Amino acid sequence: MNIKFTIVLSTILIFLSFDFAISQNDFCATNLSQRDQVYERPTSNIRSGEANRLDRTLSISLHMIKVNNDSIHLKPDDVIEMIDSSNILFERIGLSFRVCSIDTIDNFNFLKFDVGFDEEMFIMNYNENTINLYIVQGVYLADQYYSGYTLPPGLEDIIVLAELSDLVFAHQIGHFFGLYHTFETFFGQELVDGSNCEETGDQICDTPADPYQPTMDFLLSFSLDGDCNYRNDLQDSNGDFYIPPTDNIMTFYSQACKCRFSIEQLNTMAEIYLNQRNNLW
Numbered sequence: 001m002n003i004k005f006t007i008v009l010s011t012i013l014i015f016l017s018f019d020f021a022i023s024q025n026d027f028c029a030t031n032l033s034q035r036d037q038v039y040e041r042p043t044s045n046i047r048s049g050e051a052n053r054l055d056r057t058l059s060i061s062l063h064m065i066k067v068n069n070d071s072i073h074l075k076p077d078d079v080i081e082m083i084d085s086s087n088i089l090f091e092r093i094g095l096s097f098r099v100c101s102i103d104t105i106d107n108f109n110f111l112k113f114d115v116g117f118d119e120e121m122f123i124m125n126y127n128e129n130t131i132n133l134y135i136v137q138g139v140y141l142a143d144q145y146y147s148g149y150t151l152p153p154g155l156e157d158i159i160v161l162a163e164l165s166d167l168v169f170a171h172q173i174g175h176f177f178g179l180y181h182t183f184e185t186f187f188g189q190e191l192v193d194g195s196n197c198e199e200t201g202d203q204i205c206d207t208p209a210d211p212y213q214p215t216m217d218f219l220l221s222f223s224l225d226g227d228c229n230y231r232n233d234l235q236d237s238n239g240d241f242y243i244p245p246t247d248n249i250m251t252f253y254s255q256a257c258k259c260r261f262s263i264e265q266l267n268t269m270a271e272i273y274l275n276q277r278n279n280l281w
Ligand SMILES: [Zn+2]
Pocket: 027, 028, 029, 030, 031, 171, 175, 181
């Protein structure tokens, strides 16, 4: 396999200046870490247009948290059902997930998981070589609620979920295997014509440029019609109108519209798995 990598230093973005409640349930704390992350990004082998199959099922260690002596927060069966229904989203690369163990954490304080403060939760029940999935009531960063959080490639195999949604789970799996939001601007603003798609935006070329920004001005002006078509007249610096991928899992558009990863996104996840998370079985 001829895989060429570049090292990208990605200081994870901070979107913290966003403190009003929106009826979006896919808010995601994953890119909000202040830690600098260095990890390898595949630059070739992902843009062939063909899905690179892994044909692999990865194990999940499911960690449920006790609410009191008698009960736990949410039902393991519901988590298993969520994972089962998310598996279809990864079918094209032959990747799937299954729960291999279930345990409980006897500390209700972790139900409200504070990023940067509650990481001791991970030490208690961490199972090597599996995806450690912690089910909480809320992920909090600077007192803002988020429905999911994960550590990017190069760090521990951890996902935290506050909502049992196959889309939220799949979105976190995307970050877990190195995907960025489609509206990422840390690397520069992607152009609608795609001419700089490899270096800017989410560095994925089959997800069109996405102008989404979590700011009040943007949200007040943004709308999708009933068919999930983008109804803004925003233009990029070339004067081209944006046509963002409102159906993509790594966007922040309506859950009702999101249903897929692109081929390059799937291939990126496969490459990151093979090269940086291949301890998972
Ligand atoms: Zn996210």
